[in-house]
Amino acid sequence: MNRFLTVVSVEEAVRTLQSLASPPKPETVPLAGSLQRVLAEDVRSDSDIPGFDRSTVDGFAVLARDTVGASDSLPALLYFRGRISMGSPPSVGIRTGECAYIPTGGVLPQGADAVAMIEYSEQVEDQVLIQRPVAPGENVVQRGEDFARGSMILSRGHLLRPQDLGVLAAAGFTESAVYRNPRIGVISTGNELVPVDQDPRPGQVRDANSFMIQGFFAEHGCEPRRYGIVPDDPHLFREALEHALPKSDAVIISGGSSKDVRDVCAQVIGELGEVRIHGISIQPGKPTIIGKIGAIPVIGLPGHPASAYIVVRVLVTPLLERMTGRSFPPVIASAVLAENIPSPKGREDYVRVRLEEGKAIPLFGKSGLLNTLVQSEGMVRIPAGSEGLEAGEMVEVIRW
Amino acid sequence: MNRFLTVVSVEEAVRTLQSLASPPKPETVPLAGSLQRVLAEDVRSDSDIPGFDRSTVDGFAVLARDTVGASDSLPALLYFRGRISMGSPPSVGIRTGECAYIPTGGVLPQGADAVAMIEYSEQVEDQVLIQRPVAPGENVVQRGEDFARGSMILSRGHLLRPQDLGVLAAAGFTESAVYRNPRIGVISTGNELVPVDQDPRPGQVRDANSFMIQGFFAEHGCEPRRYGIVPDDPHLFREALEHALPKSDAVIISGGSSKDVRDVCAQVIGELGEVRIHGISIQPGKPTIIGKIGAIPVIGLPGHPASAYIVVRVLVTPLLERMTGRSFPPVIASAVLAENIPSPKGREDYVRVRLEEGKAIPLFGKSGLLNTLVQSEGMVRIPAGSEGLEAGEMVEVIRW
Structure with a gap:
């Protein structure tokens, strides 16, 4: 193998990586678990929201025309017909000259077309003084005003925020169809690596990178899984890859920083699939390997921690945008x-x-x-x- | 109860809420699960990292002074003593005029003080030509150079990023001492509310806000739990609060937008504890209730979704900064x-x-x-x- 790498530009590496991404697949998850997930389909309302004309204040349901010109000194005098209860259809209706008490969220009774706020009303036995005029529709949300039946609520590709969960709940969705989080297999290689819980002997270091890499993928909407440490041996390495590949949407090889490890990595990727790039004109991060086995992108990261971290941030983030349907704009x-x-x-x-x-x-x-x-x-x-x-x-x- | 609320300023509401926060409590979690958690204690290195002088390149371990003046046309000629293996102490040492092959990450052999890169070297049988001079210490990470034994790695209050998990792994931490995520109890109230999976009858609406609120808290490093829908009845409401309080670090009352519900909410908080604020000079969000039961802050949110959402973002975020030890700077x-x-x-x-x-x-x-x-x-x-x-x-x- 050549000791000098044939390097490609960052742009070409990003393009190549993105071309290896398979589009995100849908899955169904419980509504409360769908925060910061991306909708895999358009969502329409199957009913009018709200399903009835609804008061937005506490006050008196009135006919707007009965309140024309009302003021503190010359209030409109209306006959009190009763109270609207929350959560059930009104048991009273009103006609001109009448009103009914209505709480916020209550159903506008038959005959009423507006609500006078309680702050500008005064009840004296079965008479109510209305001290401000209201316009037709004032303090009322019309049936279907929030979302009309059949209208689009949220569209495919939308990243679900807290308020989006609220609207999905309002429309009766107990589950969301979202894109599955890509499963990322992380394999550590290098004869010098020992697990975190082990005391390194002379020449050994703990496998730090795989935790860093796992954290990066978790932070970017993926489900990373560490597949342990594999010594720098083509047979064992091939075994580890064949174990991780069927359970992964992408495989990351982390750890080994020596040329020997990189060569083993490139060799085995080449045997099982294809090495597309070996060396990128980026500093740090030059000895990165990009390949593909079947439909799965396989990335051999440089062993130096700062190199590995910059490579995932710069090169792998655009791949993840394709794989997750999300965007990760830099801060x-x-x-x-x-x-x-x-x-x-x-x-x-x-x-x-x-x-x-x-x-x-x-x-x-x-x-x-x-x-x-x-x-x-x-x-x-x-x-x-x-x-x-x-x-x-x-x-x-x-x-x- | 007065129909006009005695409102306080947003500043006063934030100050009051923050004064109700209990400081975050520590817990121990597995390293991989500690991403975006806040360290509850200082972390120091219990050993030198790395534990030995380590090559940062593939090349030849040399005595720097043997390479003085080396160039393509006049390379330094060194005697090849053998190869350093990864992961174990070197089996060879070198003396002046000698060198040994060393991979990236390998242990610098006895006698060597620098590494000449393989790119500027050429091996011909047992002779190696070094074509560039190297300075003492060049291409070497000294023992303890990353973190010396006893030195501070990360300090209490630090939000753990992917690279921080890496350094904790390097220092042998399989677990992290972090602040516990506050448990937030969310109780929905209002006779008009029905669960998401139910078709609302006339006068009813689905309980959307509690999902939105749950999403907000999940997004802000909390563990929210919905405690279901309680009708607007003081006895049942008191029961629900007494059920949620022992399992919560804060309780949020969501849903009911009518004055009756707010009154029941304020009444029961007052019976079990203390109402500190009822009404804030904020639009939307005025009819917010802030109280305390035992050591637990209890917040009655307005029923209108936009009001509830703005109140949690503006008023509750500063409370959560105190309760989580995190900061949530606005974007x-x-x-x-x-x-x-x-x-x-x-x-x-x-x-x-x-x-x-x-x-x-x-x-x-x-x-x-x-x-x-x-x-x-x-x-x-x-x-x-x-x-x-x-x-x-x-x-x-x-x-x-």
Whole structure:
């Protein structure tokens, strides 16, 4: 195998990855569990909401024309016919010169066309003084005014927010048809890796990346599952892949940072499927592998934690937008760059930064360290066409 | 009871609510489940990470001084002593004039102080040509360079991101001590409410708000639980509260919009505890009740969906910041206001808006409707001191 990678641009890597995405599949979940899920179909109302003309205030149901010109000094005098109860059809109707007490949410009685607020009314035995005129329809929600029967409530592709769950409940949906969360298999490789609960012996390190990667996918609407640590052996690696593939919509290989591991990874992906990209013009993150086995995208991440994290954020996020039907717009903070960031032309660089009082302070630590990743609040992108950024420039920080 | 509420300012309501919050309690959760949770204690490293001097590249472990002046035309010539294996202590050491192959992540052998990258080296049998000089420490992560034993990794109050899970794994934590998610009891009241799976009869509506409220709390790091629908009867309502209180860190009463329901709600809270606020100078949302039973804050939300939603976002979010240890900064979009928004002085108004091509279009629909809430992308605040906003003004839209 060639020791120098044939690198492709970030754009090409993103395009390739997106082309490997299978579209999201629908599933049905209970309404309360569908928050921040994406609707897999249009939702229409099967009935008028509300199903009756409804008062929006506590007050008196009236005929609007009976209140024309009413004021404190010259109130309209109406005959009290009774009270509307909540939750049942009105037992009274009114005619001109009459009114009925109606609570907020109550059914407008036969004959009434508006509600006078209780704040501007006064009841004296069976007489009610109305001190403000009301217009027809005032303080009333008409039947079907919120959603008419058959009208579109929410459309396919909509990300469900709390108020959307409310409207689905109002329309009688106890379940939602949403896109399934992609299942992401995470396989750790590398002879040096030991599980978290083990004390590393000389030469060993704990498998930190797979937890970071799992967290990233959980944060992006996926169901990640770690498939443990596999030594850097083609047979065992192939076994692990064949175990994870049938249960995954994408497989991520995490951990090993040596060329040997990358070679094993590329070799086995090539045997079972196809390596599409091996090397990307991105720093950090160059030795990334992108392949496909059957319909499943397989991504070999670089072993350095900062490299792996930047690769998932920059390259894998657009893939997940395709796979989940969601969009993950970056959260941007503007800041003044505190130091020069040089960058070779032709390579897209991502530099971790700390944010402090409106300044973006680059953290130039080695990408093999976790500490700069933990201390940073985001990253600054230096496009492939640029030779770097200068101290004092206003830059966009992509928050994480 | 007085028909006009004694209203307090939004500031006072927020202050009162925050004073009712009990501080978050710690619990221990598995590492992978601690994403977006807040650390309840400082975390220090119990060992050096990494535990040995580690190569950050594939290449040859060397003595830096042996490579001084090396170039393509005049490479340093070193004697090849063997290969370092991943995951175990080196079986070879080197002396001046010697080198050993080392993979990324391998343990630097005895005697070496730098690594020459494989890209600038060439092996010919037992001789290796090094074509670039390296400085002492180059391409090496020193023992403890990421985190030294005893050093602070993450501090109490830190919100755990994917990379933080990575560093906790690296330090051997299989569990995290985080703040418990507050348990929020949601009780629906109102004789007109029927469960979602039921067809409303005349006068009835489905209980939509409790799903919206549940969604809001789930979105804000809580564990909401719906306790069903209680008719507007003091005895039954008291029973429901006494059932929910022991299992909740806060109780929300959702649903009923009529004065009768609010009165029952205030009466029972007063009997079991104390009503602190009944009426807030906010539109929509005025008839909100804030009380306390034992150590538990109890909030009676207005029945109109838009009112209830704006009250939880504006008033309950600051309470949740205290109860969760998290911060929920608003996501702000700047936009040009498309229409005038009048507002009476002395009242804080929130107007739902749709965002369209940089414009904020006010949705003035009745607060009893769900549709404006569903169609909106956020809200614009008109402070109590203002008499409104003018079309063409730049406004801050609080996204939802």
